[in-house]
Amino acid sequence: MVSKSMELLMQNNSVIREMFDEGKRLEKIYGEENVFDFSIGNPSVIPPNEIKENIMRILNDESPLDIHGYMNNSGYFSVRDNIAKHLTNTKGVSLEDKNIIMTCGAAGGLNIIMKTLINPEDEVIILAPYFGEYINYINNYSGKTIIVSCKEDTFEPKLDELKEKISDRTKAIIINSPNNPSGIIYSEETIKAISNILTETSKKFGTTIYLISDEPYREIVYDGECVPYILKYYKNSLIVYSYSKSLSLPGERIGYIVVNPELDYLSEILSALNIANRVLGFVNAPSLFQKVVSMSLDLEVDVDIYKKNRDLLYNHLTNLGFECLKPQGAFYLFPKSPIKDDKKFCNELKKFNILAVPGSVFGCEGYFRLSYCVNYEKIKKSLKAFEKVAELFNDYL
């Protein structure tokens, strides 16, 4: 029989992943073109062509033992050095190779940070709406998740509540901007306010509170929006980055952690992250793709494709009467559900072959998430289905 922690997980298995499988099932029945799967954040924009070229170049130019071999658990020196220089040049911070830990995507990065920081019963704060996996990552190390709710009109965190919920057991706070699922970007003002609260409260309790910024959507932003670079605002900060979305490489599991050079206990934490990468079984980030991303620092996917998707779906839904904040980044819409019971509403959507994820999965009941990282034509075809839904829920819109 499986372990108790897994038993719990199996009961609450990822609704998102279930939807993914449900989508495949419906596609078999109704045909792929008639199922509108908005459930999963699987990038639909192809990686830049240069990715393929860069892979070929590496295979042709470098020794296979070096390309596919072991390296320091934190990654190739040259890769970390390149990324540090790139960030130094583009973000206005001063970073060295040792501040970069290559990881198996952001999920790997978050897990090695939790392993490094969390003692059982330590508290980690997350801000609703949040990516549900954070709770699993915190549970993996027997940490305690503390949820801070958001203002319903903006999805910005309630700062008073944040202040109240910080205790002497607070070890870290995870923020995610551009946000999955709301698509909002925390403003510089919000970042400054959070930083001030953390500085004050950690002083008050005589503790260190780490700010972990999960940024897989940093590059997926619209209308000239800019995401504040956390390292400039708070010294005890770490950034978790992934190339899953910015280069459309989610299956390759490649990302990195940036550790603020000003961090309390810096060298101890760096060394612990290195070891955690090994003992958790990641060992190191996949080697070829470390080299690939290192050669691709100036590349990104064509974000305009996502923007076109966003505009089409956002305009249509709001015209139909759905309440929805216009996303500034990422590739999700997070409209208000016409009925409070978001699970029930998502089940209703399924009857129109629309797959969406209930907001309660993200700590926000009464909303639903649509991933618009799908084909534009598919979205166009789905509009009629949404019209029928709007008709059905006309009294509630």
Added chain:
Amino acid sequence: MVSKSMELLMQNNSVIREMFDEGKRLEKIYGEENVFDFSIGNPSVIPPNEIKENIMRILNDESPLDIHGYMNNSGYFSVRDNIAKHLTNTKGVSLEDKNIIMTCGAAGGLNIIMKTLINPEDEVIILAPYFGEYINYINNYSGKTIIVSCKEDTFEPKLDELKEKISDRTKAIIINSPNNPSGIIYSEETIKAISNILTETSKKFGTTIYLISDEPYREIVYDGECVPYILKYYKNSLIVYSYSKSLSLPGERIGYIVVNPELDYLSEILSALNIANRVLGFVNAPSLFQKVVSMSLDLEVDVDIYKKNRDLLYNHLTNLGFECLKPQGAFYLFPKSPIKDDKKFCNELKKFNILAVPGSVFGCEGYFRLSYCVNYEKIKKSLKAFEKVAELFNDYL
């Protein structure tokens, strides 16, 4: 400050990895050609040329969104199906796609199995000499490691001791054959004996005891030796496989778990492994390399190169008077240390620019491990250094 579990880990940080860094340091001082680094199992035989060709073929023939995208957390269906068919054809067992879980190497595989099976205080048995990371993997899930010692002349496990140490808390036993560090292959007789003991004791206690066979060295065998396929001997068995050694791809983090179709609680365990892969942050095995290994099932590295290395080093050391069992597989020698204090002896070796790992790291004090997955010419050059060591320890050999 780091978590308590990491603090402990940092105190006992991998001696092997430290050696790796020490080697790099010595190379800077004495020149790469004058440092004899036998410390780490980093394959020295290049991957088959077809690996590069297969990567190119995949990049040219398949859609980049499929190559680099998300798939089921257990891996691409087609990859799992291919591997299952290949194993069915070559191992005389009957496997389907669902019995295969693609993992981030063997380390990833072992961790998701531990997460799936282990409740705090559950006991996991390992057999000395063992790969030291097993203890970390067990600790990650608050399991308790129980060590069974070996017969000193053969490095085979003491079966009476195994029987004695199984309790009603025993959840699993991890075996590793060909063995790191001893290079021995457990005979069919040993495998049958272990299976019988597990069958008897699990019946006695009314429990299920899982046999986990960690097999990254399955293909690295000499002199026509054969490694028994565990699924044929014990129903509650899982195999953890990796392409790190068989295809020289350790940096790529690609391997798989085979779950015996006869396993107790099969579907529950399969589902839990799938979820564990996700929540531990692996998400899935790196996507491109899933496809690469699926196209490379009949390939392996040129094992004769390792055999030549083995013979050169083994013959030289035994001629010098070192006691050593001739390895049947893997790429390690595990000679007896001339003095009981193996750490002290390894420090002595370092004075001759020879890097070796003390046997106590593997639960066998009084031995030392030499990884002969290094360049043949380098081994040749090291022979003089070993002669000097033998001279110094002449009275103890």
